[in-house]
Amino acid sequence: MGKIRIGLFGFGVVGQGIYEVLRRTKNVDAEIVKICVRSLDKPRPGEIDRRFFTDSADEILLDPAIDLIVEVIDDAEASYRIVKAALERKIPVVSGNKAMLANHLQELIEMQKRNGVALLYDASSCGSIPVIRNLEEYYDNDLLLEVKGILNGSSNYILSRVFDHQCPYAEALAQAQALGFAESDPSFDIEGYDSLFKLVIITVHALGVYVHPRDIFTYGISTIHDSDIRYAREKRVKIKLVAQVVKVAGDRFTMFVMPEFVSPKKYIYSVDDEYNGVVIRGECYDRQFMFGKGAGSLPTASSILSDIMARQHDYRYEYKKMNYADRPAYTTDILLRIYARYTDTPVPAILPFEKIHEQYFSSECNYLIGDVKLSALIEHRAELNGKDLFLANIPLFFIDRD
Structure with missing residues (x-):
């Protein structure tokens, strides 16, 4: 897989952490090409070109050049809509929204299987600890x-x-x-x-x-x-x-x-x-x-980064235990x-x-x-x-x- 082009949803504490760790790391061939935020008027870190920002989810979801959605917003319902739309369009997703995942995971697992696409979320549980x-x-x-x-x-x-x-x-x-x-x-x-x-x-x-x-x-x-x-x-x-x-x-x-x-x-x-x-x-x-x-x-962002790196190798959860007979x-x-x-x-x-x-x-x-x-x-x-x-x-x- 070539360079991963990321559409990022959310630029709060975790979103800015992801931007920072991607800037620091030398072994991840990935870049953030568009960032969707709730308000374009909110002050942002000065080194980021304002043209990177949008308040339209579709500007990311409908962009054929984007290979991966990274979603770190704190609104569970908005997160669900974004993740569902991305999976339906067969765009892989990395999410850190534990409330959204816990309430909709059964449906999202079925969507992954149906569309042959990956949803990764190691950052949703225990931050930097790779539990999942x-x-x-x-x-x-x-x-x-x-x-x-x-x-x-x-x-x-x-x-x-x-x-x-x-x-x-x-x-x-x-x-x-x-x-x-x-x-x-x-x-x-x-x-x-x-x-x-x-x-x-x-x-x-x-x-x-x-x-x-x-x-x-x-x-x-x-x-x-x-x-x-x-x-x-x-x-x-x-x-x-x-x-x-x-x-x-x-x-x-x-x-x-x-x-x-x-x-x-x-x-x-x-x-x-x-x-x-x-x-x-x-x-x-x-x-x-x-x-x-x-x-x-940064701990949560490092876990998000791990999922981004996993996507470079086409990794996805297989949910093998869900197929066990007993x-x-x-x-x-x-x-x-x-x-x-x-x-x-x-x-x-x-x-x-x-x-x-x-x-x-x-x-x-x-x-x-x-x-x-x-x-x-x-x-x-x-x-x-x-x-x-x-x-x-x-x-x-x-x-x-x-």
Whole structure:
């Protein structure tokens, strides 16, 4: 393949990072020939010729000279329209939009097959950590048991400040926002949705099964309280926001996103600040650990660059695991052990606990530790969104193998 001519959608932090890494690298025969932005009036870096910019998507999509679409906009619906239009025109795409991918991946996989075109998105999950391609190529077998980790750098930075620097939660959040790790509206990160969307994408490549985000229990860290932090310290653990997909039997798997009590012997215990860490567990190789920056301009751009280089060699995801005859089925009929701290929300009345191991009442707050089915958490999740309530997972999977 000759020089790749790129049509770039989006020129924010990541888009500018892509422009910068393409300018620096010497081994990628590619150039950006047109950049589509929302507003032509917005100031741009001075060294870029203004003629490179357009506000018309069709100026890129209908240009026969463009070989590859790179899409890094933050609007999921606009991203979906662009990616769908490109694939229908048989133009390969590199995307970093995890929300769009998580909600439409099943359809986009079918479009790739139907049109014989590639969609690559390693940058959508864990930034510079090559999780997807490793799961797609290296772990291409049925021995994989679990993928678990810290997939969101913003929430991890906040919790690191809380547990490692004794910083109050509100102050840690403000620091994350000031440093650009969290947005002015941080809910996408701290409520767990960013981790959820990454987990959906990872699961397709880990197990060959697509599960829609609405069917997965997701709970974030926005309601964490001093009493939860104090309890974790007393138990000599940290609270981390953890996403996991795990086989619970040979023919079933489950997945969820929740705060978790993490003990010092776990790899992810030492994943701090804005870093991500992913543990991949298998039957014959126990645990393997991947660590790196999961977000930011240049780390994400480096992952986009990797996909651009892969296209030079005509690489595409084969989704081989989706063709396995004995793919595991998604289940929520599994028992979790959770910590629930509450004041006004009547947690014991809402959730049908099968067993309560510990219970505490005080004038400040109440908490309990009990066993409850994941299906019950999903069924009652609308009743579990009170500001007076915090939930955390107490790990039960593979505790005998660590």
